[in-house]
Amino acid sequence: MKICVLPGDGIGPEIMAQALRVLDALRADGLPFETETAHLGGCAVDATGVPLPEETLKLAKAADAVLLGAVGGPQWDALPREQRPERGLLGIRKELNLFANLRPAILYPELANASSLKPELVAGLDIMIVRELTGDIYFGQPRGIEVRNGERVGYNTMIYSESEIRRIGKVAYEIARKRGGKLCSVDKMNVLECTQLWRDVMIEMAPDYPDVTLSHMLVDNAAMQLVKNPKQFDVVVTGNIFGDILSDEAAMLTGSIGMLPSASLDENNKGMYEPCHGSAPDIAGKGLANPLATILSVAMMLRYTFNQEAAAQRIETAVKSVLAQGYRTGDIYEAGTRKVGTIEMGDAVIAAL
Amino acid sequence: MKICVLPGDGIGPEIMAQALRVLDALRADGLPFETETAHLGGCAVDATGVPLPEETLKLAKAADAVLLGAVGGPQWDALPREQRPERGLLGIRKELNLFANLRPAILYPELANASSLKPELVAGLDIMIVRELTGDIYFGQPRGIEVRNGERVGYNTMIYSESEIRRIGKVAYEIARKRGGKLCSVDKMNVLECTQLWRDVMIEMAPDYPDVTLSHMLVDNAAMQLVKNPKQFDVVVTGNIFGDILSDEAAMLTGSIGMLPSASLDENNKGMYEPCHGSAPDIAGKGLANPLATILSVAMMLRYTFNQEAAAQRIETAVKSVLAQGYRTGDIYEAGTRKVGTIEMGDAVIAAL
Numbered sequence: 001m002k003i004c005v006l007p008g009d010g011i012g013p014e015i016m017a018q019a020l021r022v023l024d025a026l027r028a029d030g031l032p033f034e035t036e037t038a039h040l041g042g043c044a045v046d047a048t049g050v051p052l053p054e055e056t057l058k059l060a061k062a063a064d065a066v067l068l069g070a071v072g073g074p075q076w077d078a079l080p081r082e083q084r085p086e087r088g089l090l091g092i093r094k095e096l097n098l099f100a101n102l103r104p105a106i107l108y109p110e111l112a113n114a115s116s117l118k119p120e121l122v123a124g125l126d127i128m129i130v131r132e133l134t135g136d137i138y139f140g141q142p143r144g145i146e147v148r149n150g151e152r153v154g155y156n157t158m159i160y161s162e163s164e165i166r167r168i169g170k171v172a173y174e175i176a177r178k179r180g181g182k183l184c185s186v187d188k189m190n191v192l193e194c195t196q197l198w199r200d201v202m203i204e205m206a207p208d209y210p211d212v213t214l215s216h217m218l219v220d221n222a223a224m225q226l227v228k229n230p231k232q233f234d235v236v237v238t239g240n241i242f243g244d245i246l247s248d249e250a251a252m253l254t255g256s257i258g259m260l261p262s263a264s265l266d267e268n269n270k271g272m273y274e275p276c277h278g279s280a281p282d283i284a285g286k287g288l289a290n291p292l293a294t295i296l297s298v299a300m301m302l303r304y305t306f307n308q309e310a311a312a313q314r315i316e317t318a319v320k321s322v323l324a325q326g327y328r329t330g331d332i333y334e335a336g337t338r339k340v341g342t343i344e345m346g347d348a349v350i351a352a353l
Numbered sequence: 354m355k356i357c358v359l360p361g362d363g364i365g366p367e368i369m370a371q372a373l374r375v376l377d378a379l380r381a382d383g384l385p386f387e388t389e390t391a392h393l394g395g396c397a398v399d400a401t402g403v404p405l406p407e408e409t410l411k412l413a414k415a416a417d418a419v420l421l422g423a424v425g426g427p428q429w430d431a432l433p434r435e436q437r438p439e440r441g442l443l444g445i446r447k448e449l450n451l452f453a454n455l456r457p458a459i460l461y462p463e464l465a466n467a468s469s470l471k472p473e474l475v476a477g478l479d480i481m482i483v484r485e486l487t488g489d490i491y492f493g494q495p496r497g498i499e500v501r502n503g504e505r506v507g508y509n510t511m512i513y514s515e516s517e518i519r520r521i522g523k524v525a526y527e528i529a530r531k532r533g534g535k536l537c538s539v540d541k542m543n544v545l546e547c548t549q550l551w552r553d554v555m556i557e558m559a560p561d562y563p564d565v566t567l568s569h570m571l572v573d574n575a576a577m578q579l580v581k582n583p584k585q586f587d588v589v590v591t592g593n594i595f596g597d598i599l600s601d602e603a604a605m606l607t608g609s610i611g612m613l614p615s616a617s618l619d620e621n622n623k624g625m626y627e628p629c630h631g632s633a634p635d636i637a638g639k640g641l642a643n644p645l646a647t648i649l650s651v652a653m654m655l656r657y658t659f660n661q662e663a664a665a666q667r668i669e670t671a672v673k674s675v676l677a678q679g680y681r682t683g684d685i686y687e688a689g690t691r692k693v694g695t696i697e698m699g700d701a702v703i704a705a706l
């Protein structure tokens with residue numbers, strides 16, 4: 001079990017340190033992990049001049065799974081496009097062919113108050129957003145900014161092929177089958193031909209999954225329904241850009257984005273695992289960051305790449321137990337609970353394991 | 354003051370009837386309106402075979418303003434793309450050059466409970482979303498579905514020129530100047546060149562509006578921040594597709610989308626005015642629909658096209674007063690208030706005028 005560890009920028013190294021302690025604990029109990037660490041994002045720019053160095057890509061390709069902290073920060077914002085930290089992220093997704101992004105939006109009962117929504121609307125929330133990650137307007141050609149008729153014009157191309165849609169559709173249908181059996185495909189078929197094809201292909205696949213109920217929703221309506229009644233959703237499948245927007249909206253419904261892991265998988269369940277939250281430069285280096293999303297990303301890695309369901313659940317149970325014991329980092333703190341820093345939270349999880 | 358009235362489909366005719374009663378009342382008080390009625394959307398398909406008949410377009414072009422109910426319904430969903438009701442809507446926007454879509458998200462104090470969000474997060478909410486409406490991926494070429502390398506491919510083009518961005522930017526800056534002086538421009542500049550140009554142009558315009566504070570937000574973060582802390586926003590400006598998604602999300606934050614009007618303006622403040630909600634086929638013809646968004650659209654028309662601020666406020670005050678009196682249609686009903694139908698709600702507004 002070879003894992004490529006990419007701590008990244010901002011709070012990345014701090015939260016990763018806690019996730020690695022969890023890995024160590026499991027290793028001591030007999031899971032044979034090997035880890036190698038490399039640079040991605042801003043730290044890679046500083047070290048090598050590019051956000052995704054050759055060396056990092058080589059290690060990531062050789063590994064079975066990649067564990068990522070977070071990338072980005074204001075000090076790299078002024079760099080030319082190709083050198084910005086996000087480019088490293090987009091590059092590694094594309095190079096490793098990580099087309100399936102799984103982003104659970106789960107509200108832990110202990111954190112129900114953290115949501116901006118009324119508790120009865122979000123209690124027990126458990127949505128899985130399946131976002132296509134290597135196609136769409138993120139990677140479509142042609143793209144650019146150029147002068148036409150004496151003025152600048154900026155353009156990008158939204159594009160999906162049947163096989164790209166089918167491949168992500170398969171992942172989504174199979175996840176729906178293992179969960180509540182409900183799959184909602186989100187598109188903008190009333191305006192965009194690209195997403196009309198998306199809907200057509202999702203419908204064509206339905207007969208292969210008689211146990212899954214397929215529904216469709218326009219993206220504007222989905223953005224509304226997530227606010228109005230989020231518990232109507234089980235699994236949501238959508239393209240890269242709509243998935244970017246809706247998965248962040250769904251994550252924020254829980255009010256505790258510091259708790260949410262994500263997985264990005266290729267066709268063989270090789271994957272990159274990372275927290276949904278960003279690199280939080282404002283609190284970096286202060287020992288305040290919440291490591292739980294990264295620790296839960298380790299659980300997702302065990303489940304999806306290494307097929308170690310028991311070990312995955314062991315971590316998830318440990319996290320639930322530290323919440324039940326009242327441990328909270330600042331982002332999820334409320335009166336009556338026990339405020340701790342990044343390392344103490346790591347300690348608590350290790351103890352609960 | 355020539356107004357082209359397009360009742361449309363579903364609940365459209367019912368809610369429009371109440372809006373026209375309000376117009377009649379104002380006319381009796383000395384505002385010289387002339388109205389002409391035409392078909393748009395599904396009813397136009399039924400009557401003429403196309404969703405935007407020549408005759409409708411001619412009337413709309415000749416008028417100073419267009420008042421629209423709502424278009425669409427399941428009976429037209431299976432029609433070929435070019436005949437679908439939405440095409441009529443997109444066509445009239447484009448033909449009349451209605452590039453500036455103003456979508457207020459206002460929470461009336463009386464309806465604070467209707468929101469899914471905790472009351473303290475939304476009490477007093479008053480956001481103005483300025484959405485570009487005639488460009489972007491909605492109209493970009495090339496577009497289509499075709500076979501490449503033996504499989505179907507669907508594609509669309511996101512595109513903005515400098516002048517298109519500048520024109521909507523001007524509208525947004527000027528609105529921000531008259532409101533709280535805060536303008537947040539939403540883009541996805543870290544991935545899309547098209548929106549990098551968007552951000553560049555917004556920044557270039559800033560020196561002309563020293564009284565407006567410009568900020569920027571990535572669209573995924575905007576979708577989160579709207580849920581987390583919507584009152585941080587004053588005026589939001591964004592492109593057509595992001596605006597479609599975010600304005601619906603923002604509208605739903607209020608929990609009372611049946612209350613929200615919208616305006617779509619051209620360069621000379623000629624405009625089309627319509628409620629934000631759809632044609633609600635499920636309750637059409639039952640006298641249950643909420644006419645207030647359409648009535649408030651009349652107020653927006655008086656304000657933006659006819660420069661009749663006093664008359665606009667008179668309508669808005671009347672609407673607030675019927676809410677204060679406890680009148681509620683089903684969509685905004687709660688225990689302790691008085692449930693009324695479409696016509697009774699119209700009666701109440703007329704009485705309050």
Ligand SMILES: CC(C)[C@H](C(=O)O)[C@@H](O)C(=O)O
Nearest residue numbers: 086087089090244543544573
């Ligand atoms: C950093 C950015 C390029 C990225 C994306 O848009 O995919 C991020 O928002 C995400 O969702 O992982």
Ligand SMILES: CC(C)[C@H](C(=O)O)[C@@H](O)C(=O)O
Nearest residue numbers: 190191220439440442443597
């Ligand atoms: C009906 C549809 C074409 C339209 C749009 O996407 O613009 C609607 O969602 C809107 O926001 O007015």
